[in-house]
Amino acid sequence: MRISCVIPTRNRPEMTCRAIASVMAQDIPVSEIIVVDDGSTDHTAALVAARFPGVRLLHRSGLGPGLARNAGVAEACGEVVMFLDSDDVWLEGHVARLVRTMARGFPVAYGVTRNCDQVGGGEFCLPEPGMALEGHCLAALSRWCFLVPSAMAVEKGACVAVGGFGSGELGEDWSFFIRLAQRFPFGFCGEEPITLRYLHHGSLCNGANSERLETLLASVSCALAETGAAAENLVRFQALAEWTRQQGDWQTIQQWYISLKQEELI
Structure with a gap:
């Protein structure tokens, strides 16, 4: 199975490098890492190129996170795509657990994200303990979004079939999950977190x-x-x-x- 990791970023040099390092630390390697630099005005692209010469670097301008992810998917060589926002990191075993879940016959797999709230303080998990679902998830997603792009894997064909992510800075991921859930069952890889998400003052969720x-x-x-x-x-x-x-x-x-x-x- 070839796996592509897509990382959208804009003006986050050190965070993006931290994200890439977490991908490279996985015990199951991905086939490629694609960083979509979405109009950075600082040295983000230069730093990524210098520290990680093996990373594929795409240059776009002002697409927003969803359409930047789509640009990465369009260039991806893998049958499976995993996403990582530039201010998040993959935890140990992230790839392995998602791969095992997809091997059970799911075209979409997701896991728990541990959220470190650097704005309001504290931590919380998404989905909350005991609230994860497997199989047909459209009804649940019609009520609330219980996963994030950085904690999911999807077959490239499924991603393309539903038109990818939408535009805008908020809700583009939730809408994508709804379109996926209409057509495909979701697999859940267990209660142990696979992603660490930092909610900081520069987050789009702030x-x-x-x-x-x-x-x-x-x-x-x-x-x-x-x-x-x-x-x-x-x-x-x-x-x-x-x-x-x-x-x-x-x-x-x-x-x-x-x-x-x-x-x-x-």
Whole structure:
């Protein structure tokens, strides 16, 4: 099995190198690492090229994380693609556990992400303990997004078949997962975290103002509509958008999520 790792980045030189190093430390090597430099204005690309000459470096400009990932997938030689955001790292055994899960017949596999919240403090896991699902996950994803790109593997053909990630800075991954879940079963590789995610002041999940969140919800609603989701799901997202608009802003997506849970909206 040939595996391609796709890392989108912009103006994150040291973080990107840390991410690449975590891929190279895996006990099962990937076939290629593709870094998509999405319009960096600093020395990110130069540092990657100097430290990791074997990495394939693509240059794009202002695509955003989702479309940058798609650009990497288009160039990938592997039958399987694994993603890694530039501010995340793969933990030991990441590749091996996802590969074993796909070997059970799943075109999509995912694992637990341990989130280190450097903005609000503390740690949390996604999915939460005991909340992971395997098989048909569309209904669950219609309520909340319980995985991240950095903790998943997908057959390249499946990724292309659903049109890849969407545009924008928020919700492009959730919409992608919904489109995947409509057509393919998901495999879960166990409760032990396989990815470490840093939520920092430069994270796209920081600065969760109501306008950005409404855009996220609109993107996910469109994806649900494409799947032929039940009308009550679409109405629920409209209600979430209205409640979010009335409540104002949050500092992070996680804080918004906690508020939604407290209101029993998810």
